Amino acid sequence: MFSNFDFGVVFGSLPYLFGQGMVFTVTLTALAAGMGVILGTLLAMARLSGVPGLKHVAKVYVELMRSLPLVLVIFWFYFLVPYIGAYLTGASRPIQVGAFSSALITFTLFEAAYFSEIMRAGIQSIPKGQTGAAYALGMTYAQTMITVVLPQAFRNMLPLLLTQTIVLFQDTSLVYVLSLTDFLGAASKVAQRDGRLVEMYLFAAVVYFAVCFSASFLVRRLQRRVAIIR
Amino acid sequence: MNYNWNWGIFFEQSPEGTGTYADMLLSGLVWTIATALCSWIIAFFLGSLIGVMRTLPSKGANAVGTAYVELFRNIPLLVQMFLWYFVLPEVLPQAWGNALKQLPNAPFYTGVVCLGFFTASRVAEQVRAGIQSLPRGQRLAGTAMGFTVYQTYRYVLLPNAYRIILPPMTSEFLNNLKNTSVALTIGLLELTARARSMQEFSFQVFEAFTAATILYVLINLVVILLASLLERSVAVPGQR
Numbered sequence: 001m002f003s004n005f006d007f008g009v010v011f012g013s014l015p016y017l018f019g020q021g022m023v024f025t026v027t028l029t030a031l032a033a034g035m036g037v038i039l040g041t042l043l044a045m046a047r048l049s050g051v052p053g054l055k056h057v058a059k060v061y062v063e064l065m066r067s068l069p070l071v072l073v074i075f076w077f078y079f080l081v082p083y084i085g086a087y088l089t090g091a092s093r094p095i096q097v098g099a100f101s102s103a104l105i106t107f108t109l110f111e112a113a114y115f116s117e118i119m120r121a122g123i124q125s126i127p128k129g130q131t132g133a134a135y136a137l138g139m140t141y142a143q144t145m146i147t148v149v150l151p152q153a154f155r156n157m158l159p160l161l162l163t164q165t166i167v168l169f170q171d172t173s174l175v176y177v178l179s180l181t182d183f184l185g186a187a188s189k190v191a192q193r194d195g196r197l198v199e200m201y202l203f204a205a206v207v208y209f210a211v212c213f214s215a216s217f218l219v220r221r222l223q224r225r226v227a228i229i230r
Numbered sequence: 231m232n233y234n235w236n237w238g239i240f241f242e243q244s245p246e247g248t249g250t251y252a253d254m255l256l257s258g259l260v261w262t263i264a265t266a267l268c269s270w271i272i273a274f275f276l277g278s279l280i281g282v283m284r285t286l287p288s289k290g291a292n293a294v295g296t297a298y299v300e301l302f303r304n305i306p307l308l309v310q311m312f313l314w315y316f317v318l319p320e321v322l323p324q325a326w327g328n329a330l331k332q333l334p335n336a337p338f339y340t341g342v343v344c345l346g347f348f349t350a351s352r353v354a355e356q357v358r359a360g361i362q363s364l365p366r367g368q369r370l371a372g373t374a375m376g377f378t379v380y381q382t383y384r385y386v387l388l389p390n391a392y393r394i395i396l397p398p399m400t401s402e403f404l405n406n407l408k409n410t411s412v413a414l415t416i417g418l419l420e421l422t423a424r425a426r427s428m429q430e431f432s433f434q435v436f437e438a439f440t441a442a443t444i445l446y447v448l449i450n451l452v453v454i455l456l457a458s459l460l461e462r463s464v465a466v467p468g469q470r
Contacts, residue, residue: 064443067404067450069411072422072442079435083233170306176415184309197316205309212304 006196010203013190021186022207028100028172028182032107033165039108040115044123045145047116058116065113070174077106078178103175111168118160122153159223166215170208183207239434240441251428255438258424259445265341265420266407272346273406277353282383284354285361295354302351307344307412314344315416341413349406356398360391393464400457404450421445 046058065073081102082094089095097105126149134144154161173184181189184204191200240252248254284295302310315337319327333339364387372382392399414423425442429435 064447067408067447068443069408069422069446071411071414072425072439072446075422075426075429076439076443079429079439173306173308174412176308184306188312197312198320201309201312201317205305205313208306208309209301209304213300216304 005199007199009190009194009196009199016190017183017186020181021183024181025169025172025183028103028107029165029169031104032111033168035108036111036115037161039112041119041150043112043116044119047120048123062113062116065110070110070171071177073110074106074174074177077109078102081105099178099180103178103180107168107172114164115161118157118164119153122157123149125156126152155226158226159219162219163216166212170212233436236434237437239432239437245431251432254428255421255424255441255445258419258421261418262407262410262420265338265345265410265413265418268342269345269349270403270406272343273349273353276346277350278357280350280354281357281361284358299351299354302348307348307409308415310348311344311412311416315340337413337416337418340416341410341418345406345409349402352402353399356395356402357391360395361387363394364390393466396457396461400454404453407449
């Protein structure tokens with residue numbers, strides 16, 4: 001079945017695939033996950049804050065992001081970010097934004113909506129008595145959140161946050177629509193250059209599978225260890 | 231900010247000559263909905279089958295179910311799309327491969343099959359969770375009544391499990407609907423692709439994407455409304 005296929009093309013392009021493609025994918029995933037969790041936590045706190053305006057803005061933002069396809073959001077920000085940048089810096093015409101920064105902003109803002117739903121569940125999983133006790137000790141809202149609620153919420157939700165990060169890792173392949181050179185983009189460029197679509201796409205699938213499968217295996221093991229304290 | 235807003239653009243003729251820009255977006259909407267519904271049929275039945283297999287006492291069925299779910303969950307949807315579209319016709323026997331390549335509307339059929347198999351792995355997980363959340367006594371009671379395994383699932387376990395998992399299944403349906411936009415990479419002219427080509431033809435980026443955004447939000451609201459009606463109509467009276 002594979003007799004007339006040339007898997008040598010895969011070995012020849014390994015430095016390009018991993019040196020550029022995978023580095024891009026992993027950097028984007030790590031930065032977007034980190035910033036997304038921070039923004040998501042802030043959104044979750046805003047949503048649970050009970051401050052009328054803030055609460056609704058956070059809710060509308062999260063619901064809107066969750067009802068749009070990621071591809072559309074990628075296109076939105078690709079065109080919108082230069083205008084926002086111009087508005088913020090006071091420039092008269094849209095500023096130049098690098099492809100990586102554009103993708104990073106997109107994924108951070110998009111994933112923040114999903115992370116915020118996880119963190120909201122995490123914050124709500126901490127019994128009300130603990131916040132009450134913290135306030136009774138004279139702690140401020142910030143102190144209560146930072147020293148009592150959030151550390152536990154993070155710990156309880158760590159498996160879910162990591163699973164969502166694996167989803168994010170898979171989703172970053174969609175920067176293909178902007179012709180960026182992430183792992184899949186690199187594979188696809190080699191595939192089209194050498195006319196070797198079958199070999200390159202099969203190899204990409206195997207690599208993604210290996211990474212995601214082992215990552216989710218580790219998350220499941222972690223889940224069993226974290227689950228004890230509940 | 232010197233962006234030229236022009237909301238009248240929707241009523242101007244598109245360069246494709248088949249109608250206005252609004253018609254173009256609406257045809258994209260129709261393709262999005264058609265793809266979502268067709269792939270959901272595959273996803274629902276295949277996913278239910280795989281989900282049931284993972285709860286059967288048979289070790290073999292379990293292994294097949296687990297392998298299926300792990301395989302389809304751990305490869306990005308976009309890569310799967312390429313595998314179905316570019317790779318499958320090449321690895322099949324030549325005559326079949328050629329037949330696939332000459333298929334009219336190939337992006338649509340490929341998109342439907344790909345999304346169906348992809349979403350099936352997610353549906354399978356929901357179905358399995360639903361069945362496992364039922365008290366063990368229900369399965370035992372079915373056996374005690376003399377039901378075969380098939381009858382136990384058909385009359386006892388599945389009717390209960392589906393009612394429990396209706397809310398997560400709704401969100402899987404919505405995910406499936408949103409995922410149809412990934413099929414634009416293989417040339418399906420669905421809503422996001424249409425908004426993108428409207429932007430390329432007319433340079434009215436934000437009008438095109440705003441319209442697509444509003445349409446997506448509207449479909450989401452309609453689906454959520456229909457799901458809550460469905461939930462009410464299938465609810466078992468007196469439960470909860």
